[in-house]
Amino acid sequence: MATIVSKSSAALKGVAHLPGDKSISHRALILSALATGKSRIKGLSEAEDVLNTIGALRLLGVICDKKGQDWVIKGHGLGAFRAPEGVLDFGNSGTGARLMIGALATQPIEVSLTGDESLKKRPMGRILKPLLEMGAKVFPKDAAALPLTLTGAAEPVAITYRLPVASAQVKSALLLAGLNIPGETCVIEETPTRDHTERLLAQFGVPVKKETLPGGGAAITVKGLRELKAADIAIPGDFSAAAFVLAATLMVPGSRLEIKGVGLNPLRTGLLDVLGQMGADIRVSEDSAKAAEPYGGLAVNYTQLSAVDTDPAMAARMIDEFPALFVLAALADGVSSFRGLAELRLKESDRLRQMAKGLEACGVEVKEFDDGLAISGRAGKVPGGAVIDASGDHRIAMAFAVLGLRADKPVTIKGTESISTSFPGFAKLMHRLGANIEETFE
Secondary structure (H helix, E strand, O other), X not given: OEEEEEOOOOOOEEEEEOOEOHHHHHHXXXXXXXXXXXXXXXXXXXXXXXXXXXXXXXXXXXXXEEEOOEEEEEEEOOOOOOOOOXXXXXXXXHHHHHHHHHHHOOOOOEEEEEOOOOHHHOOOHXXXXXXXXXXXXXXXXXXXXXXXXXXXXXXXXXXXXXXXXXXXXXXXXXXXXXXXXXXXXEEEEOOOOOOHHHHHHHHOOOOEEEEEOOOOOEEEEEEXXXXXXOXXXXXXXXXXXXXXXXXXXXXXXXXXXXXXXXXXXXXXXXXXXXXXXXXXEEEEEEEEOOOOOOEEEEEEEOOOOEOOEOOHHHHHHOHHHHHHHHHHHHHOEOEEEEOOOHHHHHOOOXXXXXXXXXXXXXXXXXXXXOOEEEEEOOOOOEEEXXXXXOOOOHHHHHHHHHHHXXXXXXXXXXXXXXXXXXXXXHHHHHHHOOOOEEEEEX
């Protein structure tokens, strides 16, 4: 078990380079496996979640090799997965599991999938419902979570599906399933969600049709049975990882930091908009807005932030960044309100409950709602002194590691080994930048 002790810190300085974007890494691996030929991926995240997806692909007969700093994936085309001899274990990765379920649902093989205790509690029904309409079968028949056994459809049927909840994972799973179906698979989303899958499909030579609907939604359509051509993919730094580095810099007086090569996909950077409303001193420079995934740099300076009320419609653009935003709100001037976040109760932990408990233990007044939090900021520092159980949730662990940098008494976070699922080297990077963080292992 790993533990982080975070203490009141001097200013953070320097330049940060972050791991590759985890969401894009999963998708790049799966599409490379479905393509014909060798694809090279530069900047792939090597977080545990992504390594579990690589392990699953290898069991399905896909050759995945690391060559220098890049990964080379040898794909054999659509429908070429072989029935694995073992169970596909996705550890803590809901993204890996859900996307692979989509890719497997229209291939006529039987596959068993599982994960760790945290992943087994996360809902899979929203993914399975439309895939069963396409012809896939699942055992047990009423399965709504892992472990489960999936039998892909031998004669899959294309469908049009309206997402009941904004979810890039469901959208992506259906588009991946649709690649191996005659005809057009259409996903309708009322709220725009991250579009990494659509952007990557274009790089692999598969056109995606996107029609904007009244009210701001979209209909995304892919035509099946088109060959995916091997591609060279460059993955930018993970913006969700950057959120915690941003938070630490903004909260510690005198801090001044640059973050290089981070992804700036506009459907992922809602946090920047909210921080702008709070008065944050952040300058964004785009190195390439025309790349398949836009990326660039962030220059960040310490700022005493003001409270904010977020628009619930923003949630889809920053759902993973709320733990970092919550700790910033705890140090802001005034009461911040965050609503429309019921989805956070279905993550690696109930993030609303865990963040509320942890903030209260650190001396912050919090009001918890079914779908959000109201946080009374302390305009500078928190009392701290708490021992936080990360509950197997990497973002909870990182959030309180950051909060401890502005606490009167040290904040101790137990179970921080979960951080390796998304941000390997987090504690070392923060320490190098000047953060007063110590990590120990038992």
